[in-house]
Every structure is written in structure tokens, then in C-alpha cells.
Amino acid sequence: MQVVLLSTYEIGRQPFGLASPAAWLRRAGHSVHCVDLSTQKLEGNTVREADLIACYAPMHTATRLANTVIQKLVSLNPEAHLCFYGLYAPMNEDYLRSLGVQTILGGEFEQGLCDLVERLARDDAAGRDPTSQIEPRVSLERQEFVTPDRGVLPALDHYAHFIDSAGQARTVGYTEATRGCKHTCRHCPIVPVYGGRFRVVQQQVVLDDIDNLVRTGAEHITFGDPDFLNAPGHARKLVEALHSRHPDITYDVTIKVEHLVKHAQLLPTLAETNCALVTCAVESFDEHALEVLDKQHSPQDFEYALEQLRAAGIALNPTFVAFMPYVSLEGYLDFLRTLHRLDLVGNVAPVQYAIRLLIPRGSLLLDRPETQAVIGEFDEEALCYPWTHPDPRMDQLHTDVSDYVERVQNSEVSRAEIFRNVLTLAHRAAGLPAPSAAEFPTDEPDLAPHVDEPWYCCAEPTTNQLLQLEVGV
Structure with missing residues (x-):
């Protein structure tokens, strides 16, 4: 066939x-x-x-x-x-x-x-x-995986690069060590399919895949698991074997705040095996929003996890759902002020200031009265339930921030300037004076290691994404 x-x-x-x-x-x-x-x-x-x-x-x-x-x-x-x-x-x-x-x-x-x-x-x-x-x-049967065949795919240099702490671009290879997730965060699109279960890709298959990626130019590996520490024993053995085979290769993983706290003792092992970056779906600093999403962590848990990552020398790539019907305008302002207080402005990709909650069919958020109060009929073409914030200022602010971020995210504008301009938009929406330079200094923060393709999670695609698809024949 x-x-x-x-x-x-x-x-x-x-x-x-x-x-x-x-x-x-x-x-x-x-x-x-x-x-x-x-x-x-x-x-x-x-x-x-x-x-x-x-x-x-x-x-x-x-x-x-x-x-x-x-x-x-x-x-x-x-x-x-x-x-x-x-x-x-x-x-x-x-x-x-x-x-x-x-x-x-x-x-x-x-x-x-x-x-x-x-x-x-x-x-x-x-x-x-x-x-x-x-x-x-939907099948959740356990499979004996086969080493992926990448021979007819475009070369790795056609894809995103990892920018290290020295500002050098490293060619990225992407693989997966697990699928699904053992957690049931209410906004997560994995949950309606996997229902709190996950499946392991056999270690030898992952290592053979990485060998092939390195042979074709990979200098850095991204593990795309929804949570790399769903199976902490599997993860530890895998990165130790990876480092033994390829001691110069760096890698990044995605780990839940809850697991960064629970398995903090594994962070030195990750650091020793060249983990350069952890992506973490923090989502919010608002306690009510975290409860609605069932994230199973508190703002204090996140600050502890951040301390542990910094102590281990591993950079953080935090992701957020900045606009939700459960977060007020004051909550959005607090989100921005907390990023500044925790010295995270250099870690946050600008698109994260504009991420709006996506509610797909089957989302567990539909069970919450707060959600039912704001959603409309399911939009088949958009593949989600539209929602309106109880405070009209928040919907207007989302439009303003999204338009601004889309204009500047691929420009030379620094993350510090983008942050200040987004904060100014939020102050204006709240009827507050512009933020002062004394409270929010203009010093440019260090740009944290990152992958140069922004992370889009639980959000609708941007206009640019929908226009860039190569469909010509």
C-alpha cells in the first residue's frame, strides 16, 4: 500500500x-x-x-x-x-x-x-x-515500539534551535520517552484521551533514536513527554545512559511543578547529565485558578521548585495560561509583578503574556460551574468552546496584549521592553498610572536558555501560524 x-x-x-x-x-x-x-x-x-x-x-x-x-x-x-x-x-x-x-x-x-x-x-x-x-x-494498549525512521524527513537544521546560556544556537533533535500523563489537570487535552494513564517508550528504542539524531547533526535533545518524571526511574536511567553515550549532548525536558517538588532529589542527576532547561506548565500564580485547573501545586510550591532548579544550575522555561475566566485583572497584574519579583522576565517567552485558555470538547473544565457560566456553544471550526470573561476589561486586554506580542515576538525588541509594555497595557486597563522605572527598572535581564520556537499550549493558533502552512502543489 x-x-x-x-x-x-x-x-x-x-x-x-x-x-x-x-x-x-x-x-x-x-x-x-x-x-x-x-x-x-x-x-x-x-x-x-x-x-x-x-x-x-x-x-x-x-x-x-x-x-x-x-x-x-x-x-x-x-x-x-x-x-x-x-x-x-x-x-x-x-x-x-x-x-x-x-x-x-x-x-x-x-x-x-x-x-x-x-x-x-x-x-x-x-x-x-x-x-x-x-x-x-482510542487505544491505550502497551506497544513494543520501533526505532523511528527519520530518513525522509527534512534535515534537523530546518527546525527550531536551542539557544544555550552563551547565546549559541544548537541543532535540536526531538524524541519521546513516554506518552500520556498520570495526572488529570482539568484544562489538559491529554486527559480526555489518556484519562490519567501513561505509556513508556522502551529505553533502547529511545537511545537508538537519539543515536540516529546525533548522527544527523543533533547537538541538543528535546524530550517531548508531557511530564518527564511520570516514570522517574525510567527517566533517571535514560538520561544516565544518554550522557554515557553522548557526554557533550545537552537536553531539555518538561516537568510538572508537583514533580519538581516531589522529586527534587533527582535534579542534581539531571544537571550532571547535561539537562540545560526544564519547561514547566506553571499556568498561574492565582490560587483559585490553580484549584480550578486541579494543578496540584501552590504558588509557594512553584517558588520552592524554582529555588531547587536554580540551585542545580538548570534553567526554567515557565509556561502560563495568562487569560482565564477564573483570573481577574488584578490577578493578571499580580502575575506580571510576580514574574518581575522572581527575576523571571528573561525566562518568559513573550507569547506567554497572551495565552488564552482553550476549552476543547471533553475538557474536564466543563464540569466546573465557573466554566459553564462563561462559555458559548461549541465552535466546530475553531474546535473549542468560546468564552467571555466576566470582566470586559480582560477580554479587551487580551486583544491588546495579543496584538502587541504578535507584532514584536520575532523582532529585536528585548524581553525586558516587551514585559514593560505589557505591564503598561495592564495598568492602563486597570486605570492605573504607567509603571514607574523606579519600581520596574529598565535593566535588561539575562536571556535564559530557550528553544527559539515559542511553546503554544492550551491556546488557539495565532494568525501567523494559520497563514504559514505550505499547502501549494
């Missing part, structure tokens, strides 16, 4: 969600063509020859972008079987099927894709139309 795997957006990463199933399908004897539309154009002949076109939907932005190409795929090859797979596929099943998608695969999708191709091959050999989907729409 001729299979085309499509990715639209994966936060500037070479897509693991193409490389992994490509290896499974090629092992089964099928022809696989991978296309990453964030860096490549869609080739008409490739689509026309496909028996199966499978679009990877790991996050909201990727799914919104993939939706824009369905019509073109169908027009190029109306006979091809169309599949969406990944986290956001089952969450938006009804809408995707209304657009012509025939198979939906969520959770652990590699085996499901192989089973789908075998079913299509049987139907083709028998000269019959494909039967209705029989593969589980």
Missing part, C-alpha cells in the same frame, strides 16, 4: 509522530511518504498515488491547520482513504468525519495505523469498498 503521513505543526520540531509510524509501516512492507507541511510543500503526485493519507493531529494548532488541507487532499485524490491520528483526532471525531475523514485513531496509534493499512489491503485485494472502521478509535 502507498501511505502518505502528513504533519502540519509540532512546535518547530521534526515530527516524531511521522517518524515513528513510518518505521512501523515500512517494517510491514508498505511504501511510506512523509510530508511536514511546516517546512515542505504538498506534492500533488505524492497525494494522487496514495492509498491512505493519514494526518497527524497531536495538538489543537496542528488540527486546525490540518483541517485547512482536507479539501485539497480530497480534490487531488478522492479515492484515497483519509485518516486523522493523534491526541486531537478522537476529541474532534464528529467534525472530522463531517469533512470526509474515514478513520480516527487516538492514544497509541502506531499499531492502529498498521491494522488500518492491512484492512485496506485486504479490501483492495478482494475488490470491495473499504469497510467501516474496526480499529479502536
Whole structure:
């Protein structure tokens, strides 16, 4: 069978969600063509020859972008079987099927894709139309993974780079050591699919994948696990083996505040094995908002985790949901003032000041009366429930901050100046005088190590993202 795997957006990463199933399908004897539309154009002949076109939907932005190409795929090859797979596929099943998608695969999708191709091959050999989907729409079966096949993906230098503490760019390779998450934060899109469970990618597979990435130029590894310390023993053994094999390679991981506190004794091990950065979904400094989200940490827990990271010499990349119906204008001001007080202005990507809560279908936030009081009808095209803040000033402030950040985020404007201008917008919204230079000095903070593609989580895609997709043929 001729299979085309499509990715639209994966936060500037070479897509693991193409490389992994490509290896499974090629092992089964099928022809696989991978296309990453964030860096490549869609080739008409490739689509026309496909028996199966499978679009990877790991996050909201990727799914919104993939939706824009369905019509073109169908027009190029109306006979091809169309599949969406990944986290956001089952969450938006009804809408995707209304657009012509025939198979939906969520959770652990590699085996499901192989089973789908075998079913299509049987139907083709028998000269019959494909039967209705029989593969589980969500599978959490444990899999024996295969080393991802990255041979036909764009080179790593087409993707985001890691900027180290000296300001030097390092080529990034992306892999995954676990999937899913053992926690059930109410706003998290992983929860409706995995329901508090996670699955481990076998250590040897991860190490072999890293070996291949290093051979093709990776100088830094990003682990894309939703929480690297869901399996702390697995994580420790993995980074020790990584450091033994590649002592000059740095890496970054994502870890929950709760786990940074609970497993603080592991931070020296991470530092010794060249962990340069930890991304942490802090979300808010507002205690009520943290309770609504069920984050299982307090503002004081975060400050302790920050102290532990700094003591270990590991940089922090904090992410936030700055605009939520549960946070007041004063709460937003406190968010900005706390960043300044904790000397985190140099750590925060400007887009984080503008992130607005995304409420997808199946979100546990729908169980909260605070949410029901502000949401409208589900928007099929936007793939989320629209909401309006109880304080109109907050919705206007979100518009003002978003417009400003989108204008400057790829410019030479410093993070300190961006912070001060966002703070000024918030002061203006609250009817307060502009922040004084005495209270908020103009000294430029040190720019923390970071990946140069901003982290978009629990937010709608920006206008620029929706316009940048390469769909030409």
C-alpha cells in the first residue's frame, strides 16, 4: 500500500509522530511518504498515488491547520482513504468525519495505523469498498515500539534551535520517552484521551533514536513527554545512559511543578547529565485558578521548585495560561509583578503574556460551574468552546496584549521592553498610572536558555501560524 503521513505543526520540531509510524509501516512492507507541511510543500503526485493519507493531529494548532488541507487532499485524490491520528483526532471525531475523514485513531496509534493499512489491503485485494472502521478509535494498549525512521524527513537544521546560556544556537533533535500523563489537570487535552494513564517508550528504542539524531547533526535533545518524571526511574536511567553515550549532548525536558517538588532529589542527576532547561506548565500564580485547573501545586510550591532548579544550575522555561475566566485583572497584574519579583522576565517567552485558555470538547473544565457560566456553544471550526470573561476589561486586554506580542515576538525588541509594555497595557486597563522605572527598572535581564520556537499550549493558533502552512502543489 502507498501511505502518505502528513504533519502540519509540532512546535518547530521534526515530527516524531511521522517518524515513528513510518518505521512501523515500512517494517510491514508498505511504501511510506512523509510530508511536514511546516517546512515542505504538498506534492500533488505524492497525494494522487496514495492509498491512505493519514494526518497527524497531536495538538489543537496542528488540527486546525490540518483541517485547512482536507479539501485539497480530497480534490487531488478522492479515492484515497483519509485518516486523522493523534491526541486531537478522537476529541474532534464528529467534525472530522463531517469533512470526509474515514478513520480516527487516538492514544497509541502506531499499531492502529498498521491494522488500518492491512484492512485496506485486504479490501483492495478482494475488490470491495473499504469497510467501516474496526480499529479502536482510542487505544491505550502497551506497544513494543520501533526505532523511528527519520530518513525522509527534512534535515534537523530546518527546525527550531536551542539557544544555550552563551547565546549559541544548537541543532535540536526531538524524541519521546513516554506518552500520556498520570495526572488529570482539568484544562489538559491529554486527559480526555489518556484519562490519567501513561505509556513508556522502551529505553533502547529511545537511545537508538537519539543515536540516529546525533548522527544527523543533533547537538541538543528535546524530550517531548508531557511530564518527564511520570516514570522517574525510567527517566533517571535514560538520561544516565544518554550522557554515557553522548557526554557533550545537552537536553531539555518538561516537568510538572508537583514533580519538581516531589522529586527534587533527582535534579542534581539531571544537571550532571547535561539537562540545560526544564519547561514547566506553571499556568498561574492565582490560587483559585490553580484549584480550578486541579494543578496540584501552590504558588509557594512553584517558588520552592524554582529555588531547587536554580540551585542545580538548570534553567526554567515557565509556561502560563495568562487569560482565564477564573483570573481577574488584578490577578493578571499580580502575575506580571510576580514574574518581575522572581527575576523571571528573561525566562518568559513573550507569547506567554497572551495565552488564552482553550476549552476543547471533553475538557474536564466543563464540569466546573465557573466554566459553564462563561462559555458559548461549541465552535466546530475553531474546535473549542468560546468564552467571555466576566470582566470586559480582560477580554479587551487580551486583544491588546495579543496584538502587541504578535507584532514584536520575532523582532529585536528585548524581553525586558516587551514585559514593560505589557505591564503598561495592564495598568492602563486597570486605570492605573504607567509603571514607574523606579519600581520596574529598565535593566535588561539575562536571556535564559530557550528553544527559539515559542511553546503554544492550551491556546488557539495565532494568525501567523494559520497563514504559514505550505499547502501549494
